[in-house]
Amino acid sequence: MNSMINITLPDGSVRQYESGISPMGIALSISEGLARNVLSAVVNDIQVESTTPITEDANVQLLTWNDDLGKKAFWHSSAHLLAQSIMEFYPNAKLTIGPAIENGFYYDVDFGDESFSDADFDRIEKKMLENAKKKAEFSLYPVSKADALKEYANNEYKTELIENLNDGEITFCTHDNFTDLCRGGHIPNTGVVKAVKVLNAAGAYWRGDEKNPQLTRVYGISFPKQKDLTEYLELLEEAKKRDHRKLGKELGFFTFSEKVGQGLPLWLPKGATLRRKLENFLMKAQQKAGYEMVITPHIGHKDLYVTSGHYAKYGADSFQPIHTPNEGEEFLLRPMNCPHHCEVYKSSQWSYRDLPKRYAEFGTVYRYEQSGELHGLTRVRGFTQDDAHLFCTPDQLLDEFKNVIDLVLYVFNTLGFDDFVTQVSLRDPDNKEKYIGSDENWEKAESAIIQAAKEKGLKTIVEYGEAAFYGPKLDFMVKDALGRRWQLGTIQVDYNLPERFELTYMGSDNKQYTPVMIHRAPFGSMERFVAILLEHTAGNFPLWLSPEPFIVLPISEKYEEYGKKVSKLLENHDIRGLIDNRNEKTGKKIRDAEMSKIPYMLIVGEKEAENGTVSVRKHGEGDLGEMTLEEFKEKIIKEIEIN
Ligand SMILES: [Zn+2]
Numbered sequence: 251m252n253s254m255i256n257i258t259l260p261d262g263s264v265r266q267y268e269s270g271i272s273p274m275g276i277a278l279s280i281s282e283g284l285a286r287n288v289l290s291a292v293v294n295d296i297q298v299e300s301t302t303p304i305t306e307d308a309n310v311q312l313l314t315w316n317d318d319l320g321k322k323a324f325w326h327s328s329a330h331l332l333a334q335s336i337m338e339f340y341p342n343a344k345l346t347i348g349p350a351i352e353n354g355f356y357y358d359v360d361f362g363d364e365s366f367s368d369a370d371f372d373r374i375e376k377k378m379l380e381n382a383k384k385k386a387e388f389s390l391y392p393v394s395k396a397d398a399l400k401e402y403a404n405n406e407y408k409t410e411l412i413e414n415l416n417d418g419e420i421t422f423c424t425h426d427n428f429t430d431l432c433r434g435g436h437i438p439n440t441g442v443v444k445a446v447k448v449l450n451a452a453g454a455y456w457r458g459d460e461k462n463p464q465l466t467r468v469y470g471i472s473f474p475k476q477k478d479l480t481e482y483l484e485l486l487e488e489a490k491k492r493d494h495r496k497l498g499k500e501l502g503f504f505t506f507s508e509k510v511g512q513g514l515p516l517w518l519p520k521g522a523t524l525r526r527k528l529e530n531f532l533m534k535a536q537q538k539a540g541y542e543m544v545i546t547p548h549i550g551h552k553d554l555y556v557t558s559g560h561y562a563k564y565g566a567d568s569f570q571p572i573h574t575p576n577e578g579e580e581f582l583l584r585p586m587n588c589p590h591h592c593e594v595y596k597s598s599q600w601s602y603r604d605l606p607k608r609y610a611e612f613g614t615v616y617r618y619e620q621s622g623e624l625h626g627l628t629r630v631r632g633f634t635q636d637d638a639h640l641f642c643t644p645d646q647l648l649d650e651f652k653n654v655i656d657l658v659l660y661v662f663n664t665l666g667f668d669d670f671v672t673q674v675s676l677r678d679p680d681n682k683e684k685y686i687g688s689d690e691n692w693e694k695a696e697s698a699i700i701q702a703a704k705e706k707g708l709k710t711i712v713e714y715g716e717a718a719f720y721g722p723k724l725d726f727m728v729k730d731a732l733g734r735r736w737q738l739g740t741i742q743v744d745y746n747l748p749e750r751f752e753l754t755y756m757g758s759d760n761k762q763y764t765p766v767m768i769h770r771a772p773f774g775s776m777e778r779f780v781a782i783l784l785e786h787t788a789g790n791f792p793l794w795l796s797p798e799p800f801i802v803l804p805i806s807e808k809y810e811e812y813g814k815k816v817s818k819l820l821e822n823h824d825i826r827g828l829i830d831n832r833n834e835k836t837g838k839k840i841r842d843a844e845m846s847k848i849p850y851m852l853i854v855g856e857k858e859a860e861n862g863t864v865s866v867r868k869h870g871e872g873d874l875g876e877m878t879l880e881e882f883k884e885k886i887i888k889e890i891e892i893n
């Protein structure tokens with residue numbers, strides 16, 4: 251006999267169903283149109299199959315393509331289709347893992363002695379679509395550990411995965427003629443996959459460890475409509491054009507030298523100017539917010555990082571200590587600025603009236619990354635954080651944290667990143683030994699962040715296991731002009747380092763107390779931020795950030811003197827540009843300036859020299875006509891001052 255259960259939907263409405271109803275059954279009871287679009291469901295915060303029976307009162311959210319988790323189910327299921335199709339062409343290949351990712355999915359495959367290349371993409375795509383058309387349903391079912399191991403006796407990768415699972419918690423998923431080890435989260439059937447693209451095949455180590463065998467990672471993406479795929483591929487094209495590694499080279503912003511070392515960027519004059527402008531902008535905002543600048547060294551005694559816990563946490567996997575000619579002294583390239591700033595705090599005795607202390611530094615840090623992980627300016631071995639550490643009393647924590655949020659939002663708004671979400675990154679409750687500090691400190695720190703984000707009205711998602719090893723954090727993820735998400739600024743609360751460094755302040759009762767520390771970096775790092783800014787703006791920076799806001803183009807040698815006068819006039823107002831004295835035709839000079847994305851081109855010849863004017867051309871807009879020097883000067887000053 252079936253009993254009735256209450257299903258609460260996201261809008262708060264409650265519907266009654268017979269026990270055993272599936273999310274798809276609920277969708278069908280609402281409308282057939284909805285049922286057609288349902289890809290997956292969340293029941294009491296857990297993502298399930300659309301066919302999973304519900305046997306007790308529950309909160310149910312039906313997921314479609316418009317939900318991130320809906321897309322995840324779509325792409326997870328597409329990874330099954332990819333694996334199925336690969337196995338049809340390469341029956342001896344060994345499958346390993348194949349998750350959904352932010353855009354699409356991949357499958358890591360050991361092709362053994364056989365080769366897999368770009369030439370395979372086309373037939374794999376065709377096979378995937380052919381298999382998708384069968385509208386095969388995904389069915390998830392439990393398998394005993396012994397049976398699972400027997401099934402994968404010839405696949406050491408799956409064997410390793412299964413060995414790490416508990417008997418009774420192992421499931422397989424079958425669709426059509428294909429079965430895979432899987433935890434679930436599928437779309438109802440393969441038929442909704444209407445467009446598929448295999449994007450790339452690249453080397454990847456089993457479990458990301460270079461000591462392990464190398465596999466082939468096959469990347470793909472799929473969509474419910476062909477039109478969506480076409481749009482996505484256009485976006486990829488645009489992203490390629492904006493790739494900061496390409497733009498950075500074309501615009502002469504930065505370079506790398508094998509002699510200096512991989513992952514160690516060299517900032518060229520134009521890039522250095524842009525970076526300096528960003529630093530000045532942030533310094534001004536920080537000054538207003540009561541920060542003080544400090545400067546500390548790029549290396550530190552090993553003991554410093556033993557005290558901070560960095561050595562125990564990262565020592566073995568990072569750059570190894572530097573030994574001095576004298577025995578017994580060991581230094582490390584600093585992986586973080588915080589320990590140095592703790593010692594800065596310690597240089598004086600503070601009373602509660604002196605707090606908060608806010609120390610800021612553009613601090614360069616060094617972290618070892620495997621060479622295969624390096625990527626332009628976004629993944630490097632040496633980078634400069636726009637770092638600051640705030641030391642305050644527990645009573646001041648909430649206000650300080652909110653002030654930091656305000657500063658981060660001000661930075662984002664000024665730079666045109668107005669679409670962002672925030673993530674509260676907490677400790678993994680099942681893996682507490684990965685973190686330093688007491689439960690009590692962690693709970694205090696975590697609740698401070700949650701409350702500050704709430705009071706500031708931020709849209710937040712909560713992620714467990716994403717905290718730093720010394721404290722929880724609030725991360726800002728911005729969307730760029732192409733809709734891609736990037737992690738930028740971060741704010742962290744830390745009760746632990748102040749204890750480890752024995753930092754104190756005197757309370758109003760004349761007793762000594764431990765301050766709370768906030769770590770924050772609105773840009774994250776200068777390298778990463780410039781990379782993102784390059785891709786976001788395609789190199790068309792707002793005028794105030796432009797490394798070369800104008801270029802003077804004399805039409806012949808005769809007008810060079812006048813050109814210099816124009817340039818000098820603007821320089822007197824701290825606006826520094828270029829002058830193109832090459833013996834080239836004006837048309838060529840204009841084309842080159844357009845290519846360099848210089849905002850203003852000032853053409854000067856006989857008429858301009860006589861009238862005391864410039865003929866102004868704006869990048870991407872064309873001719874603005876003749877202006878007196880005074881008029882142009884006023885115009886450019888006003889535009890720069892907006893920020
Ligand atoms: Zn699956």
Ligand SMILES: [Zn+2]
Pocket residue numbers: 586587588639769770
């Ligand atoms: Zn820090």
